[in-house]
Amino acid sequence: MDEFDLIRRITPKKTHQRSLVMGIGDDASVYQPHSHCEEVVCVDTMVEHVHFRFDFSTPFEVGFKALAVNVSDIAAMGGTPKYYLVSIAIPPHGDEAIVTALYEGMKALADTYHMDLIGGDTVATRSDFVITVTVIGEVPKGTACYRHSAQTGDVVFVTGELGSSAAGLSLLMHEVDPVMAVDPAFFLERHKMPQPHIAAGHICSSFPRVTLNDVSDGLASELNEIAEASHVTLEIEADKLPVHADLPLLRKEWLEWVLFGGEDFVLTGTIPEADWENFENQCKEKGIQVTRIGQVKHEQAASVILKEHDQQTTLRKKGYNHFKK
Amino acid sequence: MDEFDLIRRITPKKTHQRSLVMGIGDDASVYQPHSHCEEVVCVDTMVEHVHFRFDFSTPFEVGFKALAVNVSDIAAMGGTPKYYLVSIAIPPHGDEAIVTALYEGMKALADTYHMDLIGGDTVATRSDFVITVTVIGEVPKGTACYRHSAQTGDVVFVTGELGSSAAGLSLLMHEVDPVMAVDPAFFLERHKMPQPHIAAGHICSSFPRVTLNDVSDGLASELNEIAEASHVTLEIEADKLPVHADLPLLRKEWLEWVLFGGEDFVLTGTIPEADWENFENQCKEKGIQVTRIGQVKHEQAASVILKEHDQQTTLRKKGYNHFKK
Numbered sequence: 001m002d003e004f005d006l007i008r009r010i011t012p013k014k015t016h017q018r019s020l021v022m023g024i025g026d027d028a029s030v031y032q033p034h035s036h037c038e039e040v041v042c043v044d045t046m047v048e049h050v051h052f053r054f055d056f057s058t059p060f061e062v063g064f065k066a067l068a069v070n071v072s073d074i075a076a077m078g079g080t081p082k083y084y085l086v087s088i089a090i091p092p093h094g095d096e097a098i099v100t101a102l103y104e105g106m107k108a109l110a111d112t113y114h115m116d117l118i119g120g121d122t123v124a125t126r127s128d129f130v131i132t133v134t135v136i137g138e139v140p141k142g143t144a145c146y147r148h149s150a151q152t153g154d155v156v157f158v159t160g161e162l163g164s165s166a167a168g169l170s171l172l173m174h175e176v177d178p179v180m181a182v183d184p185a186f187f188l189e190r191h192k193m194p195q196p197h198i199a200a201g202h203i204c205s206s207f208p209r210v211t212l213n214d215v216s217d218g219l220a221s222e223l224n225e226i227a228e229a230s231h232v233t234l235e236i237e238a239d240k241l242p243v244h245a246d247l248p249l250l251r252k253e254w255l256e257w258v259l260f261g262g263e264d265f266v267l268t269g270t271i272p273e274a275d276w277e278n279f280e281n282q283c284k285e286k287g288i289q290v291t292r293i294g295q296v297k298h299e300q301a302a303s304v305i306l307k308e309h310d311q312q313t314t315l316r317k318k319g320y321n322h323f324k325k
Numbered sequence: 326m327d328e329f330d331l332i333r334r335i336t337p338k339k340t341h342q343r344s345l346v347m348g349i350g351d352d353a354s355v356y357q358p359h360s361h362c363e364e365v366v367c368v369d370t371m372v373e374h375v376h377f378r379f380d381f382s383t384p385f386e387v388g389f390k391a392l393a394v395n396v397s398d399i400a401a402m403g404g405t406p407k408y409y410l411v412s413i414a415i416p417p418h419g420d421e422a423i424v425t426a427l428y429e430g431m432k433a434l435a436d437t438y439h440m441d442l443i444g445g446d447t448v449a450t451r452s453d454f455v456i457t458v459t460v461i462g463e464v465p466k467g468t469a470c471y472r473h474s475a476q477t478g479d480v481v482f483v484t485g486e487l488g489s490s491a492a493g494l495s496l497l498m499h500e501v502d503p504v505m506a507v508d509p510a511f512f513l514e515r516h517k518m519p520q521p522h523i524a525a526g527h528i529c530s531s532f533p534r535v536t537l538n539d540v541s542d543g544l545a546s547e548l549n550e551i552a553e554a555s556h557v558t559l560e561i562e563a564d565k566l567p568v569h570a571d572l573p574l575l576r577k578e579w580l581e582w583v584l585f586g587g588e589d590f591v592l593t594g595t596i597p598e599a600d601w602e603n604f605e606n607q608c609k610e611k612g613i614q615v616t617r618i619g620q621v622k623h624e625q626a627a628s629v630i631l632k633e634h635d636q637q638t639t640l641r642k643k644g645y646n647h648f649k650k
Contacts, residue, residue: 021363022471025554027401027539028367028462030469033358038346042353043459045412045446076352087370087457089414121370127452132412134368134459137353144355146347214352229350 006096006122010103016114017082029118031083037138040079044070048091048128056172059098061192063105066131069216071113072196072265074137076214078145078205080198081137083118084110088132089125102131113198143205145212145269150230154211154270156294159200159283161242162219164190166261167250181246194265200288201267207279212269218262220315223304226269233301234270236294238308259306259315270296331421331447335428341439342407354443356408362463365404369395373416373453381497384423386517388430391456394541396438397521397590399462401539403470403530405523406462408443409435413457414450427456438523468530470537470594475555479536479595481619484525484608486567487544489515491586492575506571519590525613526592532604537594543587545640548629551594558626559595561619563633584631584640595621 011024021030033039046052046066057065067084074081086106090099099122110117115135168191170176171184178184197214204210211230213222219241223234241258248254271279276292283290297305304315336349346355358364371377371394377387392409399406411431415424424447435442440460493516495501496509503509522539529535536555538547544566548559566583573579596604601617608615622630629640 022469026471027398027537028365028404028460030363030365030402030464032363032466035360038355038357039364039461040353040355041408041410041444041459041461043410043412043444043446043457045414045448045457047414047448047450049451050449073352077355079353083366085366085368085459087368089370089372089455119366119368121368121457123370123372123455124375125372125453125455126374128450130414130448130450130455130457132368132370132446132455132457134366134410135353136364136366136461139355141357144347146351212352 006099009100010117012117015116017116020116020118023116023118034138036141038141038144040074040077040137040139040144041134042070042073043132043134044073045130045132047130057192059101060105063102064109064193066133067106067109068194068196068265070133070135071109071198072194072214072216074135075196075198075201076212076267077139078143078201078212079137079139081113081115081135083116083136085119085134086117087121089123089130091125091127091129094129139205145204145210147211147213147226147229149209150211150226150232150270150296152232152296152298153273154296155273155276155292156234156236156270156296157290158242158266158268158293159197159288159290160264160266161244162215162264162266163243163247163254163257163261165194165263166257167247168192170251176250180249183246186244191263194263196265197267199286200283200290203279203282203286204267204269207271207275210269210271212267215264215266215268216262218260219268220259220304221262221317222268224315224317227302227304231302233297233303233305234294235297235305235307238306240291240293242289242291260318331424334425335442337442340441342441345441345443348441348443359463361466363466363469365399365402365462365464365469366459367395367398368457368459369398370455370457372455382517384426385430388427389434389518391458392431392434393519393521393590395458395460396434396523397519397539397541399460400521400523400526401470401537401592402464403468403526403537404462404464406438406440406460408441408461410444410459411442411456412446414448414455416450416452416454419454464530470526470529470535472536472538472551472554474534475536475551475557475595475621477557477621477623478598479621480598480601480617481559481561481595481621482615483567483591483593483618484522484613484615485589485591486569487540487589487591488568488572488579488582488586490519490588491582492572493517495576501575505574508571511569516588519588521590522592524611525608525615528604528607528611529592529594532596532600535594535596537592540589540591540593541587543585544593545584545629546587546642547593549640549642552627552629556627558622558628558630559619560622560630560632563631565616565618567614567616585643
């Protein structure tokens, strides 16, 4: 594989962002930030056989997801993604068709958000693909949604449905029987090509005090991060957690997927009770599913409680801990 | 190795940049760009056994270099580095001490430039370390140094000395005899811990029409990129190329190192003849070695010519091509 050829092939023919001064083709890219905005930056790496497998996902899907997980981090700040940089370590089994398809998968998502590829590196490695994506976005000054501002009485919410990605992975691993679901392809799609919730993030950042996380590591983990950063207790109700109708048909312990599965890339967070109705209406107007799943209870306790029937369970980041009644 | 522990250990205790709004600890970092500046961004990956070996370099040195190669790209735009993000894929043989030392090596260089670590990812891999560093810098609006503005009559220059890094690598590979050099450690240092030429880049960007590249792939390669982007011929003189006094003692074909060795991370480029004296004086005042090595000759030819005695040789990116007399 000729690196210069490859770079020529993946270099965008046209760019979207008018503030881009110099794209790929010099030592670094140059862009003019918007003066009323702050810059939002994140990076995430996906490793073959650790985060993805080419017998589960096509190279196009892997590329799409490698960018999606980063765009989702921008969504979780209430931001708008603008640019991305891609570094790929290519093993001996990585031919040009795979690499090209990885970039095409990224481009498919990037075009949705008018994002430009502005840099990267392609290097050789000895065993597995390693794909690192950096995304740069922006958010109007002072409106980014952090984790530390939740207060007693706030509503806990989630955008979209939970557990679908984990169900998709279980289907791919043959751990559950696809015949139980009306539409098993739905879950596979959610696992392989997650859709970042940028539009929902925008609504969140238009409110003055919203905490926000994207559900990458699992709902329990994300809510614990908000609880810790805000020094509050979040109480959520099991029967309020939004799931696809087929999910409970696939597995008796489906709540495991919902709480700890992760990779749903929906958003979860808190918003003042006084803003909830307006927030819910704005989401509805945009066709965004948003569900009230609980409430912020006590300050300075930093925990997440699951209410199920008459039982209360403390949710750790990675599992249950049944010491409360 | 516990990821949360590791993140806690590498998260900076204090930050330098006052424009940083939110550093490590949320879904993404947020900073306020300076309104009179453009943002400059690049990413580079180093792979164990491809770009570095722990029997040649300590983890601290590898970390230092992984950041240095990116900071050098910012220097080559005339910019100032501000932030960096680090993604490390860690193989089974990568213990906590190695990973910590990698970050310390980066921090040593970062502190020199008051750069803040604002994000990253640590993941597992099966065979080799893969270190991807993203650097974000800034440059006053409209002053970035690109490759495309060289014109007939311009001076071709280089900051610092050439070939030292390649000599250091040859010493490490036991290809040459260290006893020939007065100070072999000098060359090893240049290979293992290259110093980016940020201050030289600043002087370059203060002049209205400077082309600039950092010497990562070799002088011949960098000058060819400028020749291609500017549609000009660059003519350089072999006996003007600045080298360390010991370099010619190490190897008869030392000019190979100078022209094609790369990884010197000095800057090379062009500047109008009328600006040369002023430019040279400003460099001298700052203690920066700058050498006039040639001239821009004909427009629209896009080649690099080496004059050596009475012979002219066309320099390709990766080697000589003796078809000119």
